[in-house]
Amino acid sequence: MSEGIQAVLDLLRPDLQSFAGYSSARSSAVQGSVWLNANESAWPNPADAKGSSRRYPDPQPPALLRALADVYGVQPAQLLVGRGSDEAIDLLVRAFCRPGTDPVLVTPPVFGMYAVCARLQGAPLLEIPLLDAPAGLQVDIDAVIDLARDQRARLVFLCSPSNPAGSEIATGDIVRTAQALQGQAIVVVDEAYIEYSSQASATALLAAHPNIAVLRTLSKAHALAAARIGTLIAAPELIAVLRRCQAPYPVPQPCAELAVAALQPAVLAKTRDRIAGVVSERERLFHALQAAPGVRRVYRSAGNYLLVRFDDAQAAFDALLAADIVVRDQRAAPQLGDALRISIGSPEENQRVLAALSARRAAA
Structure with a gap:
């Protein structure tokens, strides 16, 4: 094991260093034709047309891991699949942050689950607000590094493209943060919306920087929000640790089957076409909203959304509703x-x- 990987594993809560986790009936590699080890029903539910839901699913479905690994350009051992990215965020905070001791650093305004998970764990929350610059709401990387070092942050969440700001974090800034916090913190790059961006994934940085972890999801560009398939991508050793902390059977079989089908080449080709359509519409809407009545500012976005400031946001919200x-x-x-x-x-x-916002002017 490399020194870099060991330094990451040393960040794990001391009381979990030798934690084996729960060993479910599907955790072992035993095989047979008569399965009587999980207290499952011997008969399918009458409403179950396929007759397969009476069995517990594989905790990490191999076919899904292979499909995700192909799409993300990594190895299956680098993947932890769970109930959306939210579960991975929660697992990271619970596994690496001791209540009242190990801080979580975030960059508001940003996805709220980082702070929610920190609060539920009792982990101190550190905040470096985004800077409202001409190019948009940007992360102050120097301030992130300085505060993380000073307060001994254990996890640093960088959202790129950022939600709701839509801004991106340069690859060089991610590398600089990981280098500065090596041996002290895990830098978690949330790429929930990266399919809508032209920026390369931080997964390309994992080999050189084992204290980087990347969040991906099928909820957005792949249109599987209801299936709740999220993935953490990191060093295999880190993934193995988090699997021991994960609840049993996190991926329902119907969801895994749907996800595998959605990751086949022909479907992926259609998904890429739809992503291109969203990016085109994002550009059109960006320019059109700038001319809409009452709009103060529209921020450039690398996601599938636009952040818009209004002279009267309540009136705009009411008009749209x-x-x-x-x-x-x-x-x-x-x-x-x-x-x-x-x-x-x-x-x-x-x-x-656009019509609803324009109608406000006519009504006035």
Whole structure:
């Protein structure tokens, strides 16, 4: 084992260093034709047409791991699949942060689950606010490194593209953060929206920087939000540790089968076409919203959404809702007291957004 990997494993909570986790009936490699080791029903439910749901699923379905590894360009041993990215975030915080001792660093306004998981674990929360610059809401990497070092942060979450800001973090800044915090913290790069970006994945950095971990999901670009398939990509040794901390049977078999089907070449080709369509609509909507009445600023985005500031965000929210359009109210988030986040829909849906906002001027 390399020194870099060992330094990462040394960050694990001391009380979990030798933790073996729960050994489920599917954890062992034994095979047979009559399965009587898991207290399952001998008969399928009458509503189960396929008759397969009476058996517990594989904790980490091999076919799904292979399909994800092919798409992400990594090895199956580098993957932990769970109930969306949320489960991976929670596992990281619980495994590496001692309550009241090991801080989690985040960059608000950003995805709220990092802070939620830290609070549930009792881990101190450190915040470096995004800088509102001409290029958009940007991460202050120097401030992140300085605070993480000073307060001995154990986990640093970098969201790229950032939600809701839409901004990206340069690969060089991710490398610089990982190098500065080597032996002290794991740098978790959340790439939930990277399919909509032209930036290369941080998975290319894993071999040289074992304290980097990457979050991916099938919920966004792959349109499988209800299937709840999220993946953590990291060094195999780190993945093995987190598997021991994961609850049994995290991936329902129907969800795994759907995900495998969605990752086949022909389906992936259609998904790439749809991603290109979203990016095109994102550009169109970006320019059109700038001309909409009451819009103060539209931020450039590398995700499938746009963050928009309004002169009167409540009036804009109400106008959209009156047109049967639901957007995300961001006004409770730091620095975003006048902002809404608008997901990129179909061309027809996007046109309805523009029409609803334009109708405010006519009504006035």
